Amino acid sequence: MDWSPRVEALVRELSRLPGVGRRSAQRLAHHLLRCPEDQARLLAKVIEEARDRIRPCARCGNYAEEELCPLCVDPRRDHGILLVVEKPSDIAAFETTGKYRGVYHVLGGLLSPLDGVGPDRLNIATLRERLAPGTIREIVLATPASTEGDSTAMYLQRMVPADTRVTRLARGLPAGGELEYSDSLTVLQAFEGRIPA
Ligand SMILES: [Zn+2]
Incomplete structure (x- = not known):
């Protein structure tokens, strides 16, 4: 027609x-x-x-209208626990659970040397600044369970100070670990069952 x-x-x-x-x-x-x-x-x-x-939050890379996003300026959040995700929509998956009270860091992608995506192309320099010793108790690496997600997590793990606990989400998310398509119970279980990285 x-x-x-x-x-x-x-x-x-x-x-x-x-x-x-x-x-x-x-x-x-x-x-x-x-x-x-x-x-x-x-x-x-x-x-x-x-x-x-809407622009990226200067601290975490989440969607923001001001320099910092609403989560980064919220004093009721626990700023000592940092959940690292690939993209802003992953934040929604954790917020929907209503149980996570820490803050986030959005990488804006995953390391992929074959596609020419190195650390300089991701929001990693800001993460390094946020990880100054004594500031963060725990960092949760919530990158997807894929080759790129795993190698990104391994890269990040190496830059975490010794006094910071590093964990990863429990497996159990669907293949590829697409957080945004997972129901909130699955996301919550993956978070609560997180394992030392
Ligand atoms: Zn923010």
Whole structure:
């Protein structure tokens, strides 16, 4: 079926979103064209504002609107325990459990020498600063259970001061360890069953 070029463009852009196939994209496009106009405009506006205003937190790399993200400035969090993740969406997996009270560090990727991703391409220099002796009691390496996740964890482990406990998540997450697709009970069990690295 031939849609008008603008409908086609809308379907095409929506189908580029992760997990959205062409049929879902068509359904979303029809919805956006038929829902109250305010609702569609609001969606466009919040996407634009988020892209304009969100930047990496200067301390942990999480999404932030100010220099530091809400988690880093929260005095109720335990700033002595640091959970290291690959990407900001992994934070959501731990926050959904409602049980983790420490803070985070987002690497922004994993080491992958074959793809030319070395330590300088990741948010590792800031992590080194945060790990000054006497500041962090425990660092939890929550990189995925994959070749790249493992070698990244091994690299990070070497830069942790001797007085800091280093742990890794218990196995039991799905293959590839995709935190963002794991239910919160699985994530919580992986955290609570963490093992010395
Ligand atoms: Zn932060």
